[in-house]
Amino acid sequence: MSLLSIEKLSLKIGNLSVLKDVDLSIAPGEVMGLVGESGSGKSMTALAIMQLTPTSARIKGRIAFNGIDILGATEQQMCALRGDDIGMVFQEPMTALNPVKTIGEQVAEGIRWHTRASRAEAEDRARKILDRVGLPDQKFPLTRYPHELSGGQRQRVAIAIACALKPKLLIADEPTTALDVVLQAQILDLLRELVAENRMSLLFISHDLAVVTEMADRITILRQGSVTETGETARTLSDANHPYTRQLALASMHVPARAAPHIDASGPDLLLDVANVTRDYPGRRKSLFSKPETVRAVDDVSLTMRPGASVALVGRSGCGKSTLARMILALDKPTSGTIKFRGLDITRATDDELRRPRRNMQVVFQDPYGSFDPRHTVERLIAEPLHLLDRKPDRKERRDMVVRALHEVGLNRSDLDKYPHEFSGGQRQRLSIARAIITRPKLVVADEPVSALDVSIRAQILDLFAALNHRLGIAYLFITHDLTVARAITDDVLVMHEGRIVERGKTTEVLANPSTKATQALVSAAPDLHRAIARKLQEQG
Amino acid sequence: MTAYLLKRLLIGAATLVVASVVVFLVLEVVPGDPARLMLGMNASDAQVELLREQMGLNQPLVWRYLDWARGLLQLDFGKSYTYSVPVADLIKERLVVSLPLAVIALALSTLIAIPVGLFAAARRGKASDTAAMAAAQIGVAMPNFWFALLLVYVFAVWLRLVPAGGFPGWSAGIWPALKALILPAVALALPQAAILSRVTRAALIEVLGEDYIRTARAKGMPMRAVLWRHALRNAMIPVLTIMGLQFAFLLAGTIIIENVFYLPGLGRLVFQAITQRDLIVVESVVMLLVAIVVLVNLVVDLSYALVDPRLRTRQ
Numbered sequence: 001m002s003l004l005s006i007e008k009l010s011l012k013i014g015n016l017s018v019l020k021d022v023d024l025s026i027a028p029g030e031v032m033g034l035v036g037e038s039g040s041g042k043s044m045t046a047l048a049i050m051q052l053t054p055t056s057a058r059i060k061g062r063i064a065f066n067g068i069d070i071l072g073a074t075e076q077q078m079c080a081l082r083g084d085d086i087g088m089v090f091q092e093p094m095t096a097l098n099p100v101k102t103i104g105e106q107v108a109e110g111i112r113w114h115t116r117a118s119r120a121e122a123e124d125r126a127r128k129i130l131d132r133v134g135l136p137d138q139k140f141p142l143t144r145y146p147h148e149l150s151g152g153q154r155q156r157v158a159i160a161i162a163c164a165l166k167p168k169l170l171i172a173d174e175p176t177t178a179l180d181v182v183l184q185a186q187i188l189d190l191l192r193e194l195v196a197e198n199r200m201s202l203l204f205i206s207h208d209l210a211v212v213t214e215m216a217d218r219i220t221i222l223r224q225g226s227v228t229e230t231g232e233t234a235r236t237l238s239d240a241n242h243p244y245t246r247q248l249a250l251a252s253m254h255v256p257a258r259a260a261p262h263i264d265a266s267g268p269d270l271l272l273d274v275a276n277v278t279r280d281y282p283g284r285r286k287s288l289f290s291k292p293e294t295v296r297a298v299d300d301v302s303l304t305m306r307p308g309a310s311v312a313l314v315g316r317s318g319c320g321k322s323t324l325a326r327m328i329l330a331l332d333k334p335t336s337g338t339i340k341f342r343g344l345d346i347t348r349a350t351d352d353e354l355r356r357p358r359r360n361m362q363v364v365f366q367d368p369y370g371s372f373d374p375r376h377t378v379e380r381l382i383a384e385p386l387h388l389l390d391r392k393p394d395r396k397e398r399r400d401m402v403v404r405a406l407h408e409v410g411l412n413r414s415d416l417d418k419y420p421h422e423f424s425g426g427q428r429q430r431l432s433i434a435r436a437i438i439t440r441p442k443l444v445v446a447d448e449p450v451s452a453l454d455v456s457i458r459a460q461i462l463d464l465f466a467a468l469n470h471r472l473g474i475a476y477l478f479i480t481h482d483l484t485v486a487r488a489i490t491d492d493v494l495v496m497h498e499g500r501i502v503e504r505g506k507t508t509e510v511l512a513n514p515s516t517k518a519t520q521a522l523v524s525a526a527p528d529l530h531r532a533i534a535r536k537l538q539e540q541g
Numbered sequence: 542m543t544a545y546l547l548k549r550l551l552i553g554a555a556t557l558v559v560a561s562v563v564v565f566l567v568l569e570v571v572p573g574d575p576a577r578l579m580l581g582m583n584a585s586d587a588q589v590e591l592l593r594e595q596m597g598l599n600q601p602l603v604w605r606y607l608d609w610a611r612g613l614l615q616l617d618f619g620k621s622y623t624y625s626v627p628v629a630d631l632i633k634e635r636l637v638v639s640l641p642l643a644v645i646a647l648a649l650s651t652l653i654a655i656p657v658g659l660f661a662a663a664r665r666g667k668a669s670d671t672a673a674m675a676a677a678q679i680g681v682a683m684p685n686f687w688f689a690l691l692l693v694y695v696f697a698v699w700l701r702l703v704p705a706g707g708f709p710g711w712s713a714g715i716w717p718a719l720k721a722l723i724l725p726a727v728a729l730a731l732p733q734a735a736i737l738s739r740v741t742r743a744a745l746i747e748v749l750g751e752d753y754i755r756t757a758r759a760k761g762m763p764m765r766a767v768l769w770r771h772a773l774r775n776a777m778i779p780v781l782t783i784m785g786l787q788f789a790f791l792l793a794g795t796i797i798i799e800n801v802f803y804l805p806g807l808g809r810l811v812f813q814a815i816t817q818r819d820l821i822v823v824e825s826v827v828m829l830l831v832a833i834v835v836l837v838n839l840v841v842d843l844s845y846a847l848v849d850p851r852l853r854t855r856q
Contacts, residue, residue: 114761
């Protein structure tokens, strides 16, 4: 008998069909993985189980949970179920908690609501569950506010809220997508333990095939609102009978074909020479009159890059990699040390002197949507860096340059007058790459450029990066916590930990034989589809 | 938290000093000799000179500023040119009307606006939301003096529940005095409530889209509880900002309503002082209002910190 059974669930918002005849069932104690690309309807399925879909959604079909007809249940009945029999953890830990309430209040609230326990009893239980999720009393008293916690810690609080009343079903919607790989591994371990301890069923939603494979007993694959395949995890993925399953699996292991890098190692010229760079930030003041303690974000970092090189800068979130990148891009000044770009010390250059280096280094950010002004046309957006040229191109030249950049990233002339919202996530990332290469830069800094993209799109974007590296001789500095990206597209790797570069060398060698603790932690935590399938095959026979 | 408080206090004090210099200088450059104004056109130059000497008008600018500023600190604002009574007494007389009026009006406006805002936000897009916001739109658009006249007609002339105007003074007893303030307070409060309810609704709707609202719903809290416990406090920052601005306005910007109801309030005092070129009264009232605005802002800043714990730790 299954705990949850979804039959022929269809959901429409306006004329848009979000879910089409979705079938899914979860047995007591089972972990079901729900995989699909963005927009495939994973989250909507989860919200439908909780009856938290947007009011404009029209739902057909049947959802039975523990014998209760969910779609026919009243709001009152649903309130009794939510948080008590069904718990839910969401993707974004930074915003999932109410910023004006203490973590104790937020965990105890659901307990009090469902059990009618006194405040003291509820707080007592909240304390126990917070201890259980790894937030001990000494460091994390109930009176802490969410903003005093890191992303990983906040996700633990969210898990404590969801699991406080030992629900029969836990729904985890991309619970680790916003976290770095080491935190991800810790949170996944915690979820696995809690599920086993309380004999909960788990609906685990993710776009990451490797993560789902590690977690799930069975797996359901969604595509554009329909289930394409469902079955035992190991068999489904190792056989990969369904073409879409195979496509997903291949895309997540995709390594772009790269011609041998044409790095001119003999030449004396360095593209980038970072020497002993340190960056301090003022920290919190103890009182109004004492000097604030300084926080050292980047600590005595030195590195060099040759023209055309492709280098990965990997590390956990908060290790200082983005701060370092900002300084290399001359968007921030180091507290001490020098950064030379093609021989010019950009830490001491005037704005005028910076024009040339700025034109020769461009940046691609993680969130392709957030980095465009939604009211500008593609032509205007991509032409933006052209103001760095010494001679202003006239209208026609400008248009030609934009068109050429669009072609280089696989887009068309017809896209010139469109607005960013008319493009998909992958196309938007192509736009930001077009913007980055229009000035023919020598260096492109890419800050997590593919981590917001679906696996198939991500494979295409990695191919594009590789091709541009070959064709235009652009050097890359890839900032990422994702080792598969580093492996796929870089020759050298720098591992950063707490502001320092702790390990460096050839990417393949360093990641195969990590010598420092920090690198070992990253490597062992990184999800790997091959490994995960092999392990599952053993477990499931 | 103490650092936050201290910093706000220092900023407030600095604002006061700067404002006092500006007010003093502006009135210095305004043409017209206060001594001649007090004595009238027929006074001889010698008499004027004597009074100037007595009033200290012949002393250097800086000296006079310091003298004036010291007086302000001791609540000694000098003497009115037209009434020849201490300005402090004039202001006190008016403040006992204006201050309670402003407080009552603000309280009324808040009591109306927050429930209406909650109601409309919870029923966003439904007919009841549209109706509530249409009413608020009318409230914003309707001139308050016209609304005041309506109130007088209904409650004073027709139902005879309250007086149509005038103020008996607090010596006549609390109830008669309050009765005289009820209609003006309502007339002042409704347009403010209309604005505030729209702000509340907009702030709530924004907050209701936040992830933590979904988290609260996933805990099994019904929508009502989520609104009160999670959404309202997060939506308070813009609401408090508007309330602070409204209080300053209600204290001194109410001249029309004071005129409709024949209330001896601050607004009328300033208006008369300006027409009679009683600059020292204008100067004093302006400084008082600056002080009150600074104080209100301080209170608003502190209430931000009470509402939002993140502001307590940030510098």
